[in-house]
Amino acid sequence: xxxxxxxxxxxxxxxxxxxxxxxxxxxxxxxxxxxxxxxxxxxxxxxxxxxxxxxxxxxxxxxxxxxxxxxxxxxxxxxxxxxxxxxxxxxxxxxxxxxxxxxxxxxxxxxxxxxxxxxxxxxxxxxxxxxxxxxxxxxxxxxxxxxxxxxxxxxxxxxxxxxxxxxxxxxxxxxxxxxxxxxxxxxxxxxxxxxxxxxxxxxxxxxxxxxxxxxxxxxxxxxxxxxxxxxxxxxxxxxxxxxxxxxxxxxxxxxxxxxxxxxxxxxxxxxxxxxxxxxxxxxxxxxxxxxxxxxxxx
Amino acid sequence: xxxxxxxxxxxxxxxxxxxxxxxxxxxxxxxxxxxxxxxxxxxxxxxxxxxxxxxxxxxxxxxxxxxxxxxxxxxxxxxxxxxxxxxxxxxxxxxxxxxxxxxxxxxxxxxxxxxxxxxxxxxxxxxxxxxxxxxxxxxxxxxxxxxxxxxxxxxxxx
Numbered sequence: 001x002x003x004x005x006x007x008x009x010x011x012x013x014x015x016x017x018x019x020x021x022x023x024x025x026x027x028x029x030x031x032x033x034x035x036x037x038x039x040x041x042x043x044x045x046x047x048x049x050x051x052x053x054x055x056x057x058x059x060x061x062x063x064x065x066x067x068x069x070x071x072x073x074x075x076x077x078x079x080x081x082x083x084x085x086x087x088x089x090x091x092x093x094x095x096x097x098x099x100x101x102x103x104x105x106x107x108x109x110x111x112x113x114x115x116x117x118x119x120x121x122x123x124x125x126x127x128x129x130x131x132x133x134x135x136x137x138x139x140x141x142x143x144x145x146x147x148x149x150x151x152x153x154x155x156x157x158x159x160x161x162x163x164x165x166x167x168x169x170x171x172x173x174x175x176x177x178x179x180x181x182x183x184x185x186x187x188x189x190x191x192x193x194x195x196x197x198x199x200x201x202x203x204x205x206x207x208x209x210x211x212x213x214x215x216x217x218x219x220x221x222x223x224x225x226x227x228x229x230x231x232x233x234x235x236x237x238x239x240x241x242x243x244x245x246x247x248x249x250x251x252x253x254x255x256x257x258x259x260x261x262x263x264x265x266x267x268x269x270x271x272x273x274x275x276x277x278x279x280x281x282x283x284x285x286x287x288x289x290x291x292x293x294x295x296x297x298x
Numbered sequence: 299x300x301x302x303x304x305x306x307x308x309x310x311x312x313x314x315x316x317x318x319x320x321x322x323x324x325x326x327x328x329x330x331x332x333x334x335x336x337x338x339x340x341x342x343x344x345x346x347x348x349x350x351x352x353x354x355x356x357x358x359x360x361x362x363x364x365x366x367x368x369x370x371x372x373x374x375x376x377x378x379x380x381x382x383x384x385x386x387x388x389x390x391x392x393x394x395x396x397x398x399x400x401x402x403x404x405x406x407x408x409x410x411x412x413x414x415x416x417x418x419x420x421x422x423x424x425x426x427x428x429x430x431x432x433x434x435x436x437x438x439x440x441x442x443x444x445x446x447x448x449x450x451x452x453x454x455x456x
Contacts, residue, residue: 204301204320207319207322208319208320210319211318211320276449277305277309278308278449281309281316
C-alpha cells in the first residue's frame with residue numbers, strides 16, 4: 001500500500017507503472033476527467049466504454065466485452081461514479097469478475113466515493129474471488145472525510161505492482177505531507193459519527209434534487225452514491241455545454257456538462273450537492289427561471 | 299422524525315412538497331408529521347429572525363442575570379413563571395452557574411425602558427436578590443442564522 005497525494009496520484013502511479021506503449025485501457029464513461037489523459041501520458045490507449053441510462057449507468061459485461069483485445073491490459077472501474085452517482089452491487093459485479101477471471105486484464109478500482117452511498121453499503125470488487133490479485137484499489141480522504149485540498153489518498157495492490165509503482169512515488173513525491181497524514185489518522189480514529197451525519201445530510205439534499213429535477217421535467221435517475229445528480233437536459237434541445245454555459249452566465253449557477261466526462265455521450269449535466277440546502281434551493285429556483293426562459297424562446 | 303425538525307430549524311417556511319422530497323415521503327405525509335410534532339408539543343411555534351439594524355434600529359435587547367431565593371416545593375419555577383408573563387421578556391432560562399440563577403432576555407424600545415423595566419418590574423419581585431443588566435450591542439448570530447454577514451458555504455470545493 002502507498003499513501004499518495006490524493007487519489008489522482010494513485011491513478012497516475014498505477015497507469016504509469018503498469019502500461020507499456022500501445023496497451024489498451026478500458027475507461028468506463030462518463031467518468032472523472034483524469035483517466036484518459038493519464039493513460040495517454042503513460043503511452044497507453046484509452047478505449048471508451050459508455051454506460052447507459054437504461055442500466056442506471058452501471059457497467060455491464062455487454063458494454064465492454066466486444067472492446068477487449070489482446071492489448072487490453074486494464075479496466076478502470078469508477079464506482080460509486082462521478083458524475084452519475086451510479087453504484088455497482090455484488091450482483092452487478094459478479095458477471096464482470098467471472099469474465100475477467102479467464103483473462104489477464106487488471107482492474108483499477110477507484111472507490112473514492114465508497115463511504116457516500118445511500119440505502120446500501122458499498123461493495124468492492126476485491127471482495128469477489130480471484131479479484132484481489134488483479135485489482136489496484138484506490139481510495140482517499142477527500143470525499144469520505146470532506147478533506148478535499150488536504151491531498152491525501154492511497155493505493156493498495158498486489159506486491160509486484162506496488163513494488164514497481166512505489167519507485168515512481170518515491171522519486172516523484174517522496175512522501176505525502178505528514179500534516180495531512182496526521183489529520184487523516186484523526187479522521188479515521190474519531191470521526192465516524194461526523195461522517196454518518198454528513199451522509200444523512202447529503203441524502204436529504206440528494207432526494208430533494210432528484211425530486212425537483214423530475215418536477216422541472218429534466219428527468220433524473222436516482223443516484224445511489226457520490227454527491228452528484230445527473231439530470232437529462234435533452235428536452236431543452238441544447239447541448240450540455242450550451243446549457244451549462246448559458247445557465248452560468250444568465251443565472252450564475254455552476255454545473256458541469258456531460259461532455260466534460262468523456263466524448264461518448266451527451267444530453268446530461270452534473271450537479272454537485274456538496275453545498276448547503278439553502279444554496280441548492282436557490283439554485284433550483286434559478287434553474288426553473290432559466291427553463292421558463294428557454295421555453296419562451298422556442 | 300428528527301430530520302423534519304432539523305430542516306424546519308434551518309428554514310421553517312419550506313413547502314411541504316420540498317420537505318417531503320427531502321425525506322422521501324409525500325407532501326401530505328410531511329404535513330401529517332408536522333401536525334404530530336405540533337400536537338405532541340415538540341414544535342412550540344414558528345418565529346422569524348430579524349436583523350434589527352435593518353428593520354428597527356431603536357430596539358434594545360438586554361440579558362439580565364437574576365439571583366433568586368429558591369422557594370420551598372417549587373424551587374425557581376414560580377418566580378420564572380411570574381417573569382415570563384411580561385411581554386418585554388423574550389426568554390427565561392434557569393442557569394447552572396453559581397453566580398446567578400435566571401437569565402432573562404428583555405426587549406425594549408429604548409435603553410431607558412429596559413432599565414426601568416428591570417428596576418421597577420423585575421427587581422421588585424419577591425425572592426429576587428439582585429439583578430445585573432447587560433445590554434446587547436450587536437448580534438452576530440441568532441438561532442443558527444448569521445445576522446451580520448453572509449454565511450459561508452460549508453463546503454465549496456469538490
